[in-house]
Amino acid sequence: LFSRPKYDLDKIPGPWREALPLLGNVLPLLRPDFHRVVLQWADQYGGIVRGKFLWHDGLLVTDPAALATICGRGEGALDKAAALYSPINFMCTPHGHSNLLTSPADEKWRAVRKAIALSFSFGNIKKKFPIIRERTYELVAWLRRVGPKESVDVDQAALKVTLDVIGLTAFGHDYGCVRLAEVPPSHLLRVLPRAFTEVMRRIANPLRALLPRAFKNGPKGHQSFVDFQEHMKQLLREMKARPPGRGDTDIGAQLYRVLEASRLEAEKASKAQGGRKVVPAITEERILSEIGILFVEGFETTGHTISWTLFNIATTPGVQEAAAAELASLGLLVRPRAEGGRVVARELELDDIKRMPYITACVKEAMRMFPVVSVMGRITERPTRVGPYLVPAGTPIATPLFAIQNTIHNWVKPEEFRPERWRDVPLESYVVDMRAKEGVVGDADARSSPANDAKGKSPVPAAANRPTAAPAGPVEAVASPPPAPASRPAVSASAAPPPSAECVVVSTPPPPPVERKTTSASPSPPLVERKTTRSISITERKVSRVVPLPTDPPARSFSHKESRRRREEPEDDVDEDISSGFAKRTGISFMPFSEGPRSCVGQSLAKLEVMTVLAVLLSNFRIELAEEVRAGGRAVCWYGSGGEMGGREGVRQRESTHLTLQTRGIRGIRMHLYPRDEE
Numbered sequence: 001l002f003s004r005p006k007y008d009l010d011k012i013p014g015p016w017r018e019a020l021p022l023l024g025n026v027l028p029l030l031r032p033d034f035h036r037v038v039l040q041w042a043d044q045y046g047g048i049v050r051g052k053f054l055w056h057d058g059l060l061v062t063d064p065a066a067l068a069t070i071c072g073r074g075e076g077a078l079d080k081a082a083a084l085y086s087p088i089n090f091m092c093t094p095h096g097h098s099n100l101l102t103s104p105a106d107e108k109w110r111a112v113r114k115a116i117a118l119s120f121s122f123g124n125i126k127k128k129f130p131i132i133r134e135r136t137y138e139l140v141a142w143l144r145r146v147g148p149k150e151s152v153d154v155d156q157a158a159l160k161v162t163l164d165v166i167g168l169t170a171f172g173h174d175y176g177c178v179r180l181a182e183v184p185p186s187h188l189l190r191v192l193p194r195a196f197t198e199v200m201r202r203i204a205n206p207l208r209a210l211l212p213r214a215f216k217n218g219p220k221g222h223q224s225f226v227d228f229q230e231h232m233k234q235l236l237r238e239m240k241a242r243p244p245g246r247g248d249t250d251i252g253a254q255l256y257r258v259l260e261a262s263r264l265e266a267e268k269a270s271k272a273q274g275g276r277k278v279v280p281a282i283t284e285e286r287i288l289s290e291i292g293i294l295f296v297e298g299f300e301t302t303g304h305t306i307s308w309t310l311f312n313i314a315t316t317p318g319v320q321e322a323a324a325a326e327l328a329s330l331g332l333l334v335r336p337r338a339e340g341g342r343v344v345a346r347e348l349e350l351d352d353i354k355r356m357p358y359i360t361a362c363v364k365e366a367m368r369m370f371p372v373v374s375v376m377g378r379i380t381e382r383p384t385r386v387g388p389y390l391v392p393a394g395t396p397i398a399t400p401l402f403a404i405q406n407t408i409h410n411w412v413k414p415e416e417f418r419p420e421r422w423r424d425v426p427l428e429s430y431v432v433d434m435r436a437k438e439g440v441v442g443d444a445d446a447r448s449s450p451a452n453d454a455k456g457k458s459p460v461p462a463a464a465n466r467p468t469a470a471p472a473g474p475v476e477a478v479a480s481p482p483p484a485p486a487s488r489p490a491v492s493a494s495a496a497p498p499p500s501a502e503c504v505v506v507s508t509p510p511p512p513p514v515e516r517k518t519t520s521a522s523p524s525p526p527l528v529e530r531k532t533t534r535s536i537s538i539t540e541r542k543v544s545r546v547v548p549l550p551t552d553p554p555a556r557s558f559s560h561k562e563s564r565r566r567r568e569e570p571e572d573d574v575d576e577d578i579s580s581g582f583a584k585r586t587g588i589s590f591m592p593f594s595e596g597p598r599s600c601v602g603q604s605l606a607k608l609e610v611m612t613v614l615a616v617l618l619s620n621f622r623i624e625l626a627e628e629v630r631a632g633g634r635a636v637c638w639y640g641s642g643g644e645m646g647g648r649e650g651v652r653q654r655e656s657t658h659l660t661l662q663t664r665g666i667r668g669i670r671m672h673l674y675p676r677d678e679e
């Protein structure tokens with residue numbers, strides 16, 4: 001009776017102590033801006049928080065060291081909480097087949113991920129640059145026709161480009177969104193948001209899936225799934241009717257190959273078993289689900305990232321001017337007619353993108369503050385140590401990106417949009433991994449970053465940053481880290497395939513500063529001047545060694561009032577120089593594309609798209625958030641033509657996690673775009 005509890009759940013701080021019977025802590029999470037509730041819990045209780053989700057215990061993890069373990073490959077790494085993602089399966093296929101995003105990391109996932117990763121290699125993605133650029137310039141032409149007097153929802157505008165780009169680059173299908181003046185309700189651009197709404201409703205209320213008619217808008221939601229699947233089936237038909245040619249590694253082609261390979265394998269097995277029917281491991285329905293998930297993951301994510309970045313650029317003093325100066329230095333800024341007019345600016349080229357450290361920094365800072373995938377779900381398969389706590393098998397663990405990247409425990413002045421934070425971070429890095437204290441970054445897909453050379457290799461030669469203290473060697477340190485401290489990640493993780501690509505984490509002694517050589521065929525200026533060399537190098541060779549570092553003590557928990565005070569008035573001892581000390585704690589505190597084997601497979605396309613759209617729009621227009629309307633000295637928001645956003649705060653108050661982080665309602669993020677040549 002008095003034996004010690006087997007697990008440490010009761011030692012974990014969190015709102016579970018105030019949980020309601022049966023409902024637990026669910027009620028505040030039903031708000032559209034529940035990401036802010038989670039952030040507030042992270043600020044208040046620290047990096048590992050226990051909550052009651054209905055009658056289940058669950059954890060919210062924002063502690064960087066614990067995250068590095070959870071997202072890594074070694075002991076303590078966690079797989080997807082497949083059940084949590086299941087409404088997405090039913091959006092993609094009638095019988096709820098899982099897919100890359102939603103399935104656990106099993107054999108089927110591995111086969112599809114490997115095939116698709118080739119499509120997203122930078123070598124393949126860079127061939128798509130002309131498509132992205134063409135659609136973006138078409139958008140510019142449309143925006144010019146609209147003119148600066150009308151405000152435009154830049155979010156909708158960006159979504160049109162992203163849907164066109166996925167359709168064309170992945171499946172050779174033109175949805176023609178950018179060209180459409182009116183979008184019919186049956187168009188995929190309209191169907192997708194309706195289906196996302198139904199997914200959100202089913203996550204909040206799983207009974208909707210069983211009895212759609214019993215709930216408000218249930219039949220409509222069900223219909224949106226049917227409509228979405230119809231669009232995806234059309235793509236599948238087109239894919240099957242057009243077997244891929246040699247050298248075609250586009251997504252459609254790769255999915256076709258996976259399907260065929262599985263069919264042939266089943267045929268072979270059937271023959272071997274004397275003609276008994278053998279169902280292929282990967283069926284058409286699975287492929288349908290894979291096609292669907294590319295639209296679920298690739299459409300809104302990229303579109304909202306573009307619009308959140310534009311929003312921050314437009315509303316932070318000095319930032320737009322700095323971005324324009326960078327574009328001008330590359331000869332890309334359209335000049336006023338009086339100074340020679342539009343002809344002076346040239347068209348954006350692929351190589352320009354790696355010469356825009358400031359705009360890249362704006363994107364990263366926007367992705368830190370507004371991570372479009374704001375929560376991800378994992379689950380423990382066996383008793384697991386999360387940070388210092390042992391928790392039982394079957395514990396759901398949310399890794400809430402919004403809270404990770406905005407909590408006062410991980411970031412200095414997190415609510416400030418400061419592109420300067422990224423000054424010393426290599427251009428290609430979208431993971432801040434402070435395990436090598438003064439080092440900076442590990443980046444899963446650096447090899448496939450547009451910032452890298454044409455062959456898709458890291459601009460830093462594999463061995464360049466490797467100190468003699470960490471010689472290349474066997475993988476043994478990776479395979480089994482000591483069990484106790486969860487903060488000892490096995491490996492800095494990388495994109496899944498090819499399996500040989502790994503990051504190497506090293507600690508002291510620091511190597512002598514190395515001259516950065518580029519392997520690029522065409523000579524280009526260094527990406528970003530890199531001040532810290534004691535860090536992580538991204539290499540195509542086998543993992544050398546991981547040298548774990550001591551971790552920071554766990555973040556303290558505060559009263560609600562105290563955590564709010566600390567957010568408003570950071571302590572004096574906090575590093576004020578956020579231009580260099582951008583993150584505070586050891587481990588991962590920034591990973592908008594996630595990290596490790598389950599990181600975003602499409603990030604090379606996303607980065608290229610975001611940068612292209614931003615560079616072209618900012619070259620051509622000066623942007624302004626549609627003005628607030630004032631009445632009686634107070635800002636009021638209303639919808640109509642003209643000003644309506646209610647300033648930066650007005651937009652922020654409408655933040656909503658609706659599968660992706662976006663604005664609530666139909667007002668979007670409206671801006672006036674002033675053509676630079678007409679100024």
Ligand code: HEM
Nearest residue numbers: 100101297298301302305373376592593594600601602606
């Ligand atoms: C700025 C844009 C994007 C962001 C911020 C983003 C972010 C993410 C994140 C955080 C995950 C992990 C989700 C989780 O574990 O629940 C993810 C997974 C994924 N993303 Fe993206 N994504 C973006 C664009 C894209 C694009 C353009 C595509 C493809 C067209 C794509 C395809 C996928 C897929 C298939 C997965 C599942 C990978 C796996 O588990 O193996 N994403 N993405």
